[in-house]
Amino acid sequence: MKTNDNVMIHVKNLKKSFGKLEVLKDISVDIKEGEVVVLLGPSGSGKSTFLRCLNQLEVATDGLIVVDGQEITDKHTDINKARENIGMVFQHFNLFNHKTVLQNIMLAPVELKLMTKDKAKEKGMQLLERVGMVDKADAYPVQLSGGQKQRVAIARALAMEPDVMLFDEPTSALDPEMVGEVLAVMKELAKGGMTMVVVTHEIGFAREVADRIIFMDGGYIVEQGTPDEVINNPKEPRTIDFLNKVL
């Protein structure tokens, strides 16, 4: 794939505790521009927390995170500005229920004065075209299926023209027949060269789309490598154990 050597996300000795519970113990990883990284691991392994640290929805307890040259763990960094560049897609979609599909997409670019209303609308329609949701532009989130909601959520994140996209179990809340349509959008995005970090249980997607798989357990990175290395030939007993359970 179009991976080059520019480091997009640099994480060094990241630690995160909730009270006395230490969820991330010592994470160091570099993710390159255009790379698609899938985080695998049993629940409670810290993969979602790690993802949420990358845009500081969870404030790191210790360590360094640099995204696209911005040190987001630095208290002096304008975190709102940094987040404009980091899109996030949630397990439960989190569409703004009081706004239409198009308004959901336009809200942030217009409010942050990155685009005029007209420009944002145009951009919004383009994105809806891309995720196959043009005919629902004026619908409200309650009228959409889960798969449709998630595709809109992806479009909403893309409207900010981010350089990085984070996906936090984007298909876990979906009915099985809707998983495919969301994964298709994500695949297309990966092909377009987007830097993506994805927490998922979809091993098939990981195998097909990921450049690298990171297997986490107990707050540590246990094993990482290409899908072939990690899924087909895992070395660590914990990885083998996990894959035996899910495959």
Added chain:
Amino acid sequence: MTENVLNLLAADGEAVGGIQGFFVGIGNAIADSGSTILRILSSYGPLLIKALGQTLLLTLLSLVFAMIIGLIFALMNVGKNRFFNLIGTIYVDAVRGVPLIVLAFFIYFGIPVCIQAMGVPGFKLTALQAGTIALAMNCGAYMAEIFRAGIESVDKGQMEASRSLGLSYSKSMRLVLLPQAIRTMIPSIINQFIITLKDTSILSVIGFPELTNMGSTIAGNTLKSLETWAIIGVMYMIVIITLSRVAKWLERRISIEDKR
């Protein structure tokens, strides 16, 4: 006219007694009251309307300020800043812990004394000013709780999604959380409106010329307590029932919108 009909009925029977007499007695009493009410209405009507206007004015003013106070303290309470949390909690606890009548006396009689002592001789609050402050403070504390519950009822993913797009906390609150919270809050807010409207009657004690105060005056002048208070009660009832009908209608409209 009713009186005449009843008198005729009474005169018809030779000896009016027993059960028949009892009913005739009630009939007469009602007829008497009816005419008394009409007399009160005709001589005090304009004053009653004016007093009702004062009640509504006081309610409206208090509610406007109560909404502002409520929103401010609710935002203090839902935020993560411990200091603001503490202030918010103290305010709500303090105001809810004091009867409105005590608060009204404190503000109307107490505060001017305090301000005079601080070097503003002759400082006074009008009954409307003191009344508005007391009611707004009181209603504001309850409003703060309504707002807080409303904001907390919105799924926390909404705030996260908004923040992840780069919107600030205050923009997220204003554009994403509050518009959604307000929907769930409307029934409670209108309920609080009604309570505040009724609470204005308590301010008759500091001499504010609202409806209940006018009731006391009229009852004193006419010595017709039964009829006077019936009139006052019905006047409150009309306004409040109208208000609750509007609330029902609003609620229905919102739930229809939600099903869109």
